[in-house]
Amino acid sequence: METGASGHWFDDFEIGQRFETDGYTFTESSIIDFALQYDPQYFHLDRERAAGSLYGGLVASGFHTLSVVFRLLVQAQAFGAGNLGGKGMDEVRWQRAVRPGDTLRVFCEVIDLLPSSYPDRGHMRMAFRACNQRNETALTGVLLPILQRRPAGR
Amino acid sequence: METGASGHWFDDFEIGQRFETDGYTFTESSIIDFALQYDPQYFHLDRERAAGSLYGGLVASGFHTLSVVFRLLVQAQAFGAGNLGGKGMDEVRWQRAVRPGDTLRVFCEVIDLLPSSYPDRGHMRMAFRACNQRNETALTGVLLPILQRRPAGR
Secondary structure, eight states, rough: SSOOOOTGGOOOOOOOOEEEEEEEEOOHHHHHHHHHHHHHHHHOOOHHHHHTSSSSOOOOOHHHHHHHOOOEEEEETTTTTEEEEEEEEEEEOOOOOTTTTOEEEEEEEEHHHEEEESTEEEEEEEEEEEEOTTEEEEEEEEEEEEEOOOOOOO | OBBBOOOGGGGGGTTOOOEEEEEOOOOOHHHHHHHHHHOHHHHOOOOOHTTTTTTTSSSOOHHHHHHHHHHHHHHTTTTOOOOOEEEEEEEEEEOOOOOOTOOOEEEEEEEEEEEEESSTTEEEEEEEEEOOOOOEEEEEEEEEEEEEEOOTTT
């Protein structure tokens, strides 16, 4: 399995191609800091009250885990050399809580490639699955990046 | 239009109910700080190089705008008194770039309510639209929160 696609343009990807990323360990402080800014609910912020919640303890905001997933994908150069930005995401599912000390790693697969009506770009559908250190799936979804086509002469 | 649903449980929401949130102004430093951690691509980080990109200047990470949308919804108590966490999101679409100085505000609507097989909770589908100060749509999607049902005697 490849770990990235550096130097790849839209034209160089193939349906079925798979990548995996490095891991990232969620600390209690990173979980609380993110939540204070973006998702201030007690099960992300308050260790004492979270212990009595459904989760039995502090868990990371889903927007935190999603942002970390994207960071890991960018760092692995999963979108190649010419990512023009994202159109959106489909079917994002937070399947399992992410707790302090959990390490996530992302596995992804190119599931569709469609040239755009603009001749310089194309649309990809990339399915992703973030797994913890016990290989349990924490988060799945489909990203819709817009990628640059190989420029003439490169 | 209501600005929140404080004190609401799953049973108190109705399909078609609408909320709006306060606004949030994206600064250049907040855009760059978020991107450095979670989405380190040059059009979010490097003012000089971003000027030559498709966007013609720095734009916020889509994960930043999404996280801000959620913060505004939590702050407006859009999920009422008993949010148990999110199941996921569908059809997230970044429709327009968010630039330094842009102010986003979120409009949302309850589009579905389905009691869970667990008697203490129910599933909501909430469509959201984040608009800038010119009332242009920047981001749309559907959130899938899981809400607590009204406890006996409350």
